[in-house]
Amino acid sequence: xxxxxxxxxxxxxxxxxxxxxxxxxxxxxxxxxxxxxxxxxxxxxxxxxxxxxxxxxxxxxxxxxxxxxxxxxxxxxxxxxxxxxxxxxxxxxxxxxxxxxxxxxxxxxxxxxxxxxxxxxxxxxxxxxxxxxxxxxxxxxxxxxxxxxxxxxxxxxxxxxxxxxxxxxxxxxxxxxxxxxxxxxxxxxxxxxxxxxxxxxxxxxxxxxxxxxxxxxxxxxxxxxxxxxxxxxxxxxxxxxxxxxxxxxxxxxxxxxxxxxxxxxxxxxxxxxxxxxxxxxxxxxxxxxxxxxxxxxxxxxxxxxxxxxxx
Numbered sequence: 001x002x003x004x005x006x007x008x009x010x011x012x013x014x015x016x017x018x019x020x021x022x023x024x025x026x027x028x029x030x031x032x033x034x035x036x037x038x039x040x041x042x043x044x045x046x047x048x049x050x051x052x053x054x055x056x057x058x059x060x061x062x063x064x065x066x067x068x069x070x071x072x073x074x075x076x077x078x079x080x081x082x083x084x085x086x087x088x089x090x091x092x093x094x095x096x097x098x099x100x101x102x103x104x105x106x107x108x109x110x111x112x113x114x115x116x117x118x119x120x121x122x123x124x125x126x127x128x129x130x131x132x133x134x135x136x137x138x139x140x141x142x143x144x145x146x147x148x149x150x151x152x153x154x155x156x157x158x159x160x161x162x163x164x165x166x167x168x169x170x171x172x173x174x175x176x177x178x179x180x181x182x183x184x185x186x187x188x189x190x191x192x193x194x195x196x197x198x199x200x201x202x203x204x205x206x207x208x209x210x211x212x213x214x215x216x217x218x219x220x221x222x223x224x225x226x227x228x229x230x231x232x233x234x235x236x237x238x239x240x241x242x243x244x245x246x247x248x249x250x251x252x253x254x255x256x257x258x259x260x261x262x263x264x265x266x267x268x269x270x271x272x273x274x275x276x277x278x279x280x281x282x283x284x285x286x287x288x289x290x291x292x293x294x295x296x297x298x299x300x301x302x303x304x305x306x307x308x309x310x311x
Contacts, residue, residue: 012036013046017055017071021132026059026066084208084217085117088247092119092219095243099236101223103243104129105208106142107216108150111162113143121223129222135197138162138178139171141205142218145191148182149207149215155182171196190241192228193220202227204236206244211252219244 019035020027027035033043047065050056054070085105092103096119106113112134137143137158147155164173172178185191193203204227205220219240221227227236 009046012038012042013050016043016046016050017067020056020065020067021071026062026064028064032065084210084247084251087250088117088208088217088219089119091243091246092117095219095221095239096120096122098239099221099223101221101225101227102129104142104220104222106146106218106220108137108143108146108158109134111137111158113137113140113146113218116217123223136162136165138164139167139193139196140220141191141193141203141222142220144178144181144185144193145205145207145218145220146215148185148191149209167197168195168199170194190237191218193222194228200224204228204240206241208244209248209251209253213253216251219247 015036016032019032029040029044029047032047033040036043047056047058051058051065051068054068055074056065056071057068058065088105092105096103100121100123102121103119104115105117106115108114113136115129115131115133115135117131118129135143137147147158150158159175159178162175162178164175164178165171166173172181181191190204190206193201193205195202201222201224203220203222205218207215208217208219210216221236221240227233
């Protein structure tokens with residue numbers, strides 16, 4: 001297992017940074033140690049190192065630690081990488097107007113989704129979601145729509161890591177059930193959340209693809225009004241898939257750029273006949289040594305749109 005190569009001190013630092021990004025945002029040494037379930041001397045050394053890097057700042061008067069300017073700079077760098085957000089914004093606003101629902105934009109992050117942007121419902125009653133919030137992949141339409149269109153090996157790895165917890169009576173609680181639904185999502189091109197994460201909320205989502213065919217994000221509508229298994233379900237689905245396709249088109253995606261097909265050309269160790277498989281996958285992959293090299297070509301963003309690799 002790759003776990004044996006992990007560095008515990010870096011893992012602890014990552015956990016502390018994540019904790020500081022949530023909740024009240026600033027904690028004393030004692031509070032941080034209690035959250036991490038570590039002794040104070042260990043946590044102090046990690047915080048001191050993070051402070052030296054500019055990732056954490058200490059309020060000497062209050063004796064509390066919070067995220068520093070360095071963390072903001074790293075977050076800003078990620079946001080620049082995710083430059084499809086401003087492209088998606090007008091599509092999100094139009095979708096919110098049509099559906100009268102909250103519209104969310106999210107990316108895949110391990111076994112969770114991370115919300116990058118949202119447009120609130122024009123109606124007074126909407127769904128409370130926050131940019132930067134996370135939710136599980138298996139019980140959200142955003143998560144399922146992203147997971148369904150990942151490469152087979154990535155999908156299998158993520159599904160194997162999921163800890164299924166029933167959040168409502170409708171939540172998917174088994175690997176078999178999830179895989180069955182992912183197959184259906186791949187076939188139909190969109191995903192449904194049938195009150196699986198919140199009892200009074202239904203959602204519809206569709207994947208957003210970049211110029212290489214990667215499902216790099218997903219867009220959804222969510223709200224309390226009933227959408228699924230109603231006479232208007234097709235209308236709602238149409239609006240969502242239309243918005244996803246519009247954003248994808250702006251990112252340079254053309255139908256037919258299927259990542260699962262391309263991935264097979266790079267599967268396993270080099271074998272006889274690989275050149276032939278590459279040729280079938282398309283002339284663009286000729287000369288690439290790895291799938292990573294093909295999916296993330298060293299071409300400026302201004303020329304190629306959004307870089308893949310968010311999964």
